[in-house]
Amino acid sequence: MKNKLALIKYSLLLFLFALISCEKEIQYKGEGKDPVLVLNGINENDSIFRIYLERSYFFLSNESQSDKYIKTGATVTLTNLSSGEIFTMTNSSLDNKYEFPFVTSQNVKFKIEVSHPDYESISAEMTTVPKINLNAVDTSTFESNNGTRKKAVLKWNDPVGKNFYFVKVSVFNPEGAYTNMQYFSCLDPVFEDGGSSIVGESEYPEIYFTDELFDGNEKTLEIDFYSYKTDSIQNAPIYTYSLISMNKETYQYFISVKKASNVGFFTEPVKVFSNINNGFGIFGSMNFSNIVK
Amino acid sequence: MKIFLLLLFTTINIITFSQEKRTISGFITNESTGEKLIGATIYDTVSKKGAGTNEYGFFSLTIPAKDAFIRVSYFRLQTKYTLCAKGRNDLNVALEEKVQNLKEITITSEGSKRTVESTNAGTIELQLDKVEKLPLILGEKDVLRVLQLLPGVKSGGEASSGIYVRGGGPDQNLILLDGVPIYNASHLFGFFSVFNSDALSNVTLVKGGFPARYGGRASSVLDMRMxxxxxxxxxxxxxxxIISSRVLVEGPIKKDKTAFSFSARRTYLDLLYRPFLLARKVDGGYFFHDFNTKIHHKINAKNHIFFSGYFGLDKVFVKDKGESSYDSEGNSYTSEFGAKLQWGNSIGAIRWNHIINPKLFLNTTATYSKYNFLIGGEFNEETKYTDGTTVKQNQSITYNSGIKDWGLKTDFTYFPNPNHNIKFGVSDTYHTFEPGITYVNFDDGNQQLDTAVGSKFQYSHEISLYAEDDYKINDRLKINFGLHHAIFLTGGKTYQVLQPRFSGNFMLDENSSIKLGVSRMAQFLHLLSNTGIGLPTDLWVPATKNVKPVLANQISLGYYREFSKQYNFSVEGYYKKMENLIQYEEGADFLAASEDWQEKIVVGQGWMYGGEVFLERKKGRLTGWIGYTLSWSERQFDDLNFGKKFFYRFDRRNDLSVVLTYDINEFWDLGMVFVYGTGNAVTLGSQNYSIAPNSLSNQYYQGVTNFEQLNGYRMPSYHRMDFGANYKKMKKWGHSVISFSVYNLYNRQNAFAIYQGTNTSNNPVLKQIALFPMIPSISWKFKFDFEKIKKNKLEKISNNTENEK
Incomplete structure (x- = not known):
């Protein structure tokens, strides 16, 4: 419904402006900014520790993606501040991917520094998040005005201290052998705006929230969504319930990216969060806990 | 309240009382229309004492109890001398129109003299004659566009409504029409203002040194009288x-007792191009109309009552009826789409003027003002199946926002002696805010949905008390000082703001003066704007428990000089600091209807400072002015731009206006306007980079754009020249003026917006949208002179009778 309102808005404004406006190309007359290093690395617990390195580019440039990759020439130094171990890499593993020879584990503090002769050096620090696992997901179905819906109650124990969460549900349809994001509704007061909530369309592909209201306690989160009807048990959809916990910087980063991706003429500009000193990107951590039902 | 009483009694006590005096009072009117004159001068040539008429045309002058020889003057009208014999206390004077000739142009010396001598710094009384000679825009003359040509007052650029005064926003101007606030002053997205200048009699703009009687806005007051x-x-x-017409009808319902005035205006562009659209099977259009009306009834010499009203509407609409389509089974499917966007103001006022005694005048006004914005659409689908059944699905969605006010105010003017003019009063305005509600309706035969979602209605009272004194200390020093106390009750929270006001004029010599203005203004209403350009989509919201009122402290100092009796020169500097400004937070969109607006905003502060230079030639064939402003306008919000200061979108370093009119002969006059302004400050990217690969979400964009700072890029500078010529001719039935004008003479493509687009090779480039190219226009103005028609008719009959004889 929100999209329809936007459609009305833009069709009316375009109609009006089309009557009187004209468009032309103009020269950019701002100060040119030198490109900076971009480091992206959101490391998941129990996965290979990796980062992606590239450079930023002038926003009106038409360079290809691979031109911006930093494959060689950079010195990437990763320090495990908890153990004092230091890893140094000068070449990427593949394209702009730098993989370190260990698996990410929880509650470890890292510092990363990147130097390159052509760009200003960058650095960042982060601590990997603790593992927070779903205890259970209880599901049931119920009848509503709009048909049969599935209810899922997610349960987990929130550790003491500030924690940041995303919840999402994906659905695998065996019949067509494809996976989709499952839109769902949630009336729990914990989450911030997860998208449109116009009545009748209050369903989101994901929700994100902090533990401000349940810090250190067991949390039960109830969600519900349209339940697919199938002809046979073999074709019944398979749902994956994911609880993703992340550090504060990663949380801020995802929210700002989400806002930035929805920018239009009537939207306030969004500056994407970055914790990289002298550069752009994110050096963060998250933990996935999935239950498949 | 104690402070008010103290101020009042202190003021009264310092008034010298004399037994050998008398007070004359009355109204000054225009002889030919009976219209009261605001700001007319009454001067006793014997005692050398003078006074001016107030905003209701009333004056009071205390002079020695002897015969007096009174001079009454008003710009554009013939100065009149009259004897006011001893013992007479009422004096109503009607001034006649001046007989114009080429050597005497409409702007008179009285008007300019008052600029040097008037107490209030930063106050402009617009002489509506000036509007007449300037180039018209599509045949329309517009007071707001003329005000934008004065220093310190800016337009926002193409399609930007309203005025931006001394770095303030479009919402920070108190726009009063007959004392009633107007919330959106634009038609056609700012191309025209809502004010039909034919219906106006007086326009005053205050941009600094605010008298205490005004309150409620942080930047300026635009007081217009119908x-x-x-x-x-x-x-x-x-x-x-070419695109619009207007008409004004006025006259006596009962001569010298009751009069009416009615004016109407409508554009007909939609009617002209609609056939072309229909040929393409699309229906749509845009129009605006407005109506002004006023009735004035003179109950008796001491009581007058006025009814006034305004109603205006802008509407854009599109309708598209799709053709029926058939599927393979022969079922037919038809859809319809309709959308509309409309906004408008409605206001009404009942005013009662009462002369309590020759020294005390009372004005009581009851007001109503409503602004409403609506955007909505309907989607109707119909499927006819081969078995004869029909399934219909109707959906509609409407987004509504607005504000409604009911108000009551009482103002007193007390004239204890010629050196004091004391004003005091009280008012209460009841606001109802509707800050964005979406109505959704769905019906497919099986399911129905009829609901509303969005911010809740909010209600508040705005009460104000004020007292001020215009005090002439001696022949060289005049001051205006006072207090405005505002109380705002909203959602269980009460704000009280005491606002001291001061302005003074010190005459350096007969022709030059220095003016100082110091004021504190509070604004309890905020305008939430996504674009900042004053689109009708902007939301009016109140100060709340969480969102404090805007406070503005301003100081201004100016030097004014008149020389050679035909030039006015002034230079004025100002510094203004504002607190509690609000703005949408990053990523917020006014259409995010689910959220309370208070959750989408950030609060910050602003600084505005600069200097204004004005040079005017007011006499001769060639008249006009040059206005230049050098200014800065900055904002700071903790949660925007990493807490760093950034330029306001309408920060304009340089702003220049050149206005010239030239009278060739009694038939022809020419007008020219040139404006130049530094480009608006906008947010534009500098560097792009990729988003972090992650397994959380796959719907995010692959890249984002980083901008160095908010509003860190300047749009191309704005400049434009308009030219016009008027051909005037007296006809047997009255006056006729044919106006030729060209808007944007050299077809400058001024940027309305800039954005990142792609060129024909699909490479990213910077693009601008320009709205208005060169627009030539022609219009015909007429004015029937019924006296002349009657006279001609009588002459004709007389001639025929003589011929028959």
């Missing part, structure tokens, strides 16, 4: 232009 209606004769005048 014509009261001609008490003497009927008058019909109008204008026929």
């Amino acid at each position: 014509k009261e209606g001609n008490m003497k004769n009927y008058n019909v005048e109008g204008n026929v232009g």
Whole structure:
């Protein structure tokens, strides 16, 4: 419904402006900014520790993606501040991917520094998040005005201290052998705006929230969504319930990216969060806990 | 309240009391129309004492109890001398129109003299004659566009409504029409203002040194008065232009007792191009109309009552009826789409003027003001199956926002002696805010949905008390000082703001003066704007428990000089600091209807400072002015731009206006306007980079754009020249003026917006949208002179009779 309102808005404004406006190309007359290093690395617990390195580019440039990759020439130094171990890499593993020879584990503090002769050096620090696992997901179905819906109650124990969460549900349809994001509704007061909530369309592909209201306690989160009807048990959809916990910087980063991706003429500009000193990107951590039902 | 009483009694006590005095009072009017004159000068040539009429045309002058020889003057009208014999206390004077000739142009010396001598710094009284000679825009003359040509007052650029005064926003101007606030002053997205200048009699803009009687806005006050209606004769005048026409009818309902004035205006662009759209099977259009009306009834010499009203509407609409389509089974499917966007103001006022005694004047006004914005659409689908069944699905969605006010105010003017003019009063305005509600309706035969979602209605009272004194200390020093106390009750929270006001004029010599203005203004209403350009989509919201009122402290200092009796020169500097400004947070969109607006905003502060230079030639064939402003306007919000200061979108370093009019002969006059302004500050990217690969979400964009700072890029500078010529001719039936004008003479493509687009090779480039190219226009203005028609008719009959004889 929100999209329809936007459609009305833009069709009316375009109609009006089309009557009187004209468009032309103009020269950019701002100060040119030198490109900076971009480091992206959101490391998941129990996965290979990796980062992606590239450079930023002038926003009106038409360079290809691979031109911006930093494959060689950079010195990437990763320090495990908890153990004092230091890893140094000068070449990427593949394209702009730098993989370190260990698996990410929880509650470890890292510092990363990147130097390159052509760009200003960058650095960042982060601590990997603790593992927070779903205890259970209880599901049931119920009848509503709009048909049969599935209810899922997610349960987990929130550790003491500030924690940041995303919840999402994906659905695998065996019949067509494809996976989709499952839109769902949630009336729990914990989450911030997860998208449109116009009545009748209050369903989101994901929700994100902090533990401000349940810090250190067991949390039960109830969600519900349209339940697919199938002809046979073999074709019944398979749902994956994911609880993703992340550090504060990663949380801020995802929210700002989400806002930035929805920018239009009537939207306030969004500056994407970055914790990289002298550069752009994110050096963060998250933990996935999935239950498949 | 104690402070008010103290101020009042202190003021009264310092007034010298004399037993050998008398007070004369009354109204000064225009002889030909009976219209009261605001700001007319009454001067006793014997005692050398003078006074001016107030905003209701009333004056009071205390002079020695002897015979007095009174001079009454008003710009554009013939100065009149009258003997006011000893013992007489009422004096009503009607001034006649000046007989114009080429050597005497409409702007008179009295008007300019007052600029040097008037107490209030930063106050402009617009002489509506000036509007007449300037180039018209599509046949329309517009007071707001003329005000934008004065220093310290800016337009926002193409399609930007309203005025931006000394770095303030479009919401920070208190725009009053007959004392009633107007919330959106634009038609056609700012191309025209809502004010039909034919219906106006007086326009005053205050941008600094605010008198205490004004309150409620942080940057300026634009006080406009509608014509009261001609008490003497009927008058019909109008204008026929390319895209719009207007008409004004006024006259006595009962001569010298009751008069009316009615004016209307409508664009007909939609009617002209609609056939072309229909040929393409699309229906749509845009129009605006407005109506002004006023009735003035003179109950007796001491009581007058006025009814005034305004109603205006802008509407854009599109309708598209799709053709029926058939599927393979022969079922037919038809859909319809309709959308509309409309906004408008409605206001009404009942005013009662009462002379309590020759020294005390009372004005009581009851007001109503409503602004409403609506955007909505309907989607209707119909499927006819081969078995004869039909399934219909109707959906509609409407987004509504607005504000509604009911108000009551009482103002007193007390004239204890010629050195004091004391004003005091009280008012209460009841606001109802509707800050964005979406109505959704769905019906497919099986399911129905009819609901509303969005911010809740909010209600508040805005109460104000004020007292001020215009005090002439001696022949060289005049001051205006006072207090405005505002109380705002909203959602269980009460705000009280005491606002001291001061302005002073020190005459350096007969022709030059220095003016100082110091003021504190509070604004309890905020305008939430996504674009900042004053689109009708902007939301009016109140100060709340969480969102404090805007506070503005301003100081200004100016030097004014008149020389050679035909030039006015002034230079004025100002510094203004504002607190509690609000703005949408990053990523917020006014259409995110689910959220309370308070959750989408950030609060910050602003600084505005600069200097204004004004040079005017007011006499001779060639008249006009040059206005230049050098200014800065900055904002700071903790949660925007990493807490760093950034330029306001309408920060304009340089702003220049050149306005010239030239009278060739009694038939022709020419007008030219040139404006130049530094480009608006906008947010533009500098560097792009990729988003972090992650397994959380796959719907995010692959890249984002980083901008160095908010509003860190300047749009191309804005400049434009308009040219116009008027051909005037007296006809047997009245006056006729044919106006030729060209808007944007050299077809400058001024940027309305800039954005990142792609060129024909699909490479990213910077693009601009320009809205208005060169627009030539022609219009015809007419004014019937019924006296002349009657006279001609009588002459004709007389001639025929003589011929028959």
